[in-house]
Amino acid sequence: MATAEIGAKRTGADAFEKRHRTIITVCAMLATLMQALDNTIANVALPHMQGSLSASRDQITWVLTSYVIAAAIMTAPVGWFTARFGRKHFFITCLIGFTAASMLCGLAGSLSQIVMFRLLQGAFGAALVPLSQSTMLDLYPVEKRGTAMAVWGMGVMVGPILGPTLGGYLTDLYNWRWVFYVNVPFGAAAVAGLWYFLHEHEHDRKLRFDWVGFSVLALGLGALQLMLDRGSTKDWFSSGEIVIEGLLAAIGLYLFAVHMLTSKNPFIPPRIFKDPGFTSGFATMFVMGAVILATSALLPPYLQNLGGYSVQQAGLLMTPRGFGTMFSMLFAARLSQRFDPRLVAAAGVLLMAWSLWDMSHWTPDISTWQLTYVGIVQGVGMGMVFVAIQLVGFATLEPKLRTDGTALYALIRSIGMAIGVTVTSLLLTDSLQTVHAQLAAHVTPFNRALQSGPQSLFWGIATPFGLTNIDSEIQRQAAIIGYANDFRFMFWLCLPILLMLPFMRKPAPQKSPAEPVLE
Numbered sequence: 001m002a003t004a005e006i007g008a009k010r011t012g013a014d015a016f017e018k019r020h021r022t023i024i025t026v027c028a029m030l031a032t033l034m035q036a037l038d039n040t041i042a043n044v045a046l047p048h049m050q051g052s053l054s055a056s057r058d059q060i061t062w063v064l065t066s067y068v069i070a071a072a073i074m075t076a077p078v079g080w081f082t083a084r085f086g087r088k089h090f091f092i093t094c095l096i097g098f099t100a101a102s103m104l105c106g107l108a109g110s111l112s113q114i115v116m117f118r119l120l121q122g123a124f125g126a127a128l129v130p131l132s133q134s135t136m137l138d139l140y141p142v143e144k145r146g147t148a149m150a151v152w153g154m155g156v157m158v159g160p161i162l163g164p165t166l167g168g169y170l171t172d173l174y175n176w177r178w179v180f181y182v183n184v185p186f187g188a189a190a191v192a193g194l195w196y197f198l199h200e201h202e203h204d205r206k207l208r209f210d211w212v213g214f215s216v217l218a219l220g221l222g223a224l225q226l227m228l229d230r231g232s233t234k235d236w237f238s239s240g241e242i243v244i245e246g247l248l249a250a251i252g253l254y255l256f257a258v259h260m261l262t263s264k265n266p267f268i269p270p271r272i273f274k275d276p277g278f279t280s281g282f283a284t285m286f287v288m289g290a291v292i293l294a295t296s297a298l299l300p301p302y303l304q305n306l307g308g309y310s311v312q313q314a315g316l317l318m319t320p321r322g323f324g325t326m327f328s329m330l331f332a333a334r335l336s337q338r339f340d341p342r343l344v345a346a347a348g349v350l351l352m353a354w355s356l357w358d359m360s361h362w363t364p365d366i367s368t369w370q371l372t373y374v375g376i377v378q379g380v381g382m383g384m385v386f387v388a389i390q391l392v393g394f395a396t397l398e399p400k401l402r403t404d405g406t407a408l409y410a411l412i413r414s415i416g417m418a419i420g421v422t423v424t425s426l427l428l429t430d431s432l433q434t435v436h437a438q439l440a441a442h443v444t445p446f447n448r449a450l451q452s453g454p455q456s457l458f459w460g461i462a463t464p465f466g467l468t469n470i471d472s473e474i475q476r477q478a479a480i481i482g483y484a485n486d487f488r489f490m491f492w493l494c495l496p497i498l499l500m501l502p503f504m505r506k507p508a509p510q511k512s513p514a515e516p517v518l519e
Contacts, residue, residue: 021139025151027193028132030186031095032152035128038067038102038121038183041167045176052176055111061229066115068418069225070122073218075411078127079404080209080267082134087403088198091131092191097124099187106180130406135198137394137402149390150333150383210267213259220252224415228422232429268408272401280500281393282412284345287497288385289413290420291352291490295321295378297421298428302483303371306364306476320372324379325386332387341388342501348384349497351377356491360484364476385497392504424486431482432475439474 042049042063050060081090101121108114133152140148170178227245234242260266273279296318303314328348335344355378358370397405 023193023197024139025136025148027190027197028135029151030190031091031128032132034098034102034183034186034190035125037163037166038125041163041179042067042176045167045171045179048171048176049114053108053111053114059111062111062115063118065226065229066118067122067125068229068414069222070119071126072221072225072411072414074123074126075130075407075414076217076221077209077214077267078130078407079401081127082131082403084209087131087135088194090127091135091198092194094124094127094131095187095191095194098128099184099191101125102180102183102187106177126410127407129410130403133390133406133409134403137406138399147330147333147337150329150387152390208265210259210263210265213256213263213266213268216252216255216259218252220249220254220256221415223248223252225418228418231422232425268404269401272397272404272408275397277395277504278393278397278405280503281389282408284385284389284393284497284500285409285413286416287493288382288389289416290423291356291494292382292420293417294420294424294486294490295356298424298483298486302362306479306483307366308364317368317371317375320375321379321382324376325383326379328380328383329387332384335384336388336391340506341391342504342506345385345388345392345501346498348381348386348388349494351381352385353381353491353494355381356487356494360487360491362484362487363480392501392506395505420490424489427486427489428482431485432478435478435481436474439477440471443470443474 046060046063049055049063053060085093098121101117101124104117105114105121108117133149136148136152166182167179170176170182223245227242227249230245231239231242236242237246260268260270273282299318300314303309303317307314309317332344332348355374358374393409394402394405
């Protein structure tokens with residue numbers, strides 16, 4: 001009788017949740033969008049914060065670094081917290097914490113306060129993306145997951161792209177504090193919707209936390225993020241700080257890998273990596289993270305410093321990529337239902353690769369039309385890859401491991417973003433120095449091109465005026481070649497994704513089993 005009664009309650013709760021699937025989807029989307037926006041929305045407001053909080057340029061970057069480090073550390077154990085406390089309760093707790101921390105960031109009156117509140121915001125926000133994704137995966141049957149992942153993916157993909165534009169608009173129209181206040185009404189709405197319409201899943205209150213595994217992983221991820229974030233300002237491994245952070249990162253990640261493989265109850269089950277489809281998608285998410293943020297970081301300075309566009313014009317020229325991503329996610333979901341999602345992903349990779357190859361041939365006088373359509377093509381490719389990989393990456397993964405899987409995808413995507421920006425910045429700096437030296441070697445008294453004709457008046461090396469002008473032109477040409485090298489590097493980085501697709505499996509066209517409900 002008791003079993004029948006529990007089964008009836010569970011069936012009723014499932015039916016109630018399915019009837020309000022749209023509301024739950026909107027709430028999950030709000031959580032995803034808030035977290036994704038906060039990765040980049042504060043970037044453009046940093047100069048305003050610096051003056052308001054009386055901070056140096058080096059100190060104010062901790063507003064970004066603190067959030068990234070806290071989010072990276074707290075993403076990995078999301079699966080354990082969900083299994084221990086239940087998805088609904090943990091989801092709502094994180095949303096309340098993130099919303100409250102956002103409000104406190106806006107109220108901060110000193111640098112130490114905003115850094116502390118950003119740490120809290122990153123810690124609570126780390127779980128929002130994986131929890132919203134696992135909620136969507138369980139809420140929809142297999143044949144509708146393509147559309148669900150497309151809707152969910154819009155927040156993940158479009159958030160970082162539109163973040164700087166929205167942050168600049170709010171800062172100019174009001175002040176930098178509204179960059180954080182904007183989260184409050186949306187966070188409150190998401191909490192209310194999930195509290196009423198989402199039911200709780202089974203959880204085990206007897207689970208013990210793996211403090212050893214978490215500690216060494218936190219050490220490794222924290223040191224890695226610090227090294228990547230501060231390396232460019234500390235001249236990398238010529239600095240003792242960066243050497244220490246690099247050693248701590250290597251030791252922490254190595255000890256975590258050993259502990260995960262040898263411990264009886266690690267908070268990340270190692271069997272998750274035995275699924276070849278999930279592991280291939282895991283590697284693909286790293287590449288996607290690197291390409292998404294690296295291109296977003298490279299294009300604004302390229303357009304402003306070399307193309308001569310204003311900040312607002314550069315922001316507008318970045319939006320076609322976001323619209324391309326949103327549009328493609330909708331039709332990519334339908335294509336993934338009618339065709340093999342691996343083919344959809346392959347087509348998306350080829351579009352991304354073509355756009356990056358085209359960008360590697362850009363010059364500052366490129367037309368606005370070409371900037372627009374290449375951005376759209378790149379966005380379309382990104383959306384197709386993202387939706388298809390979310391489908392095939394989880395096609396054969398155990399339902400119990402979905403939350404762990406979504407957390408790991410979010411973690412590796414964040415690491416890919418950090419490493420992608422760092423590597424492309426290093427390549428750009430190296431290219432600037434190398435190409436500048438190569439071009440400057442041709443500036444000699446024996447170069448006839450600099451001794452006759454109109455150019456000798458402007459670039460003549462016999463006068464300080466001419467030397468200054470020719471050095472500026474050499475720097476400009478070196479920058480053009482440096483950006484081209486970065487775009488070409490990302491082109492080659494995309495191609496290995498094609499080699500990972502055969503290891504994935506097409507989702508089976510049947511409904512996913514319902515999970516038990518805790519009453």
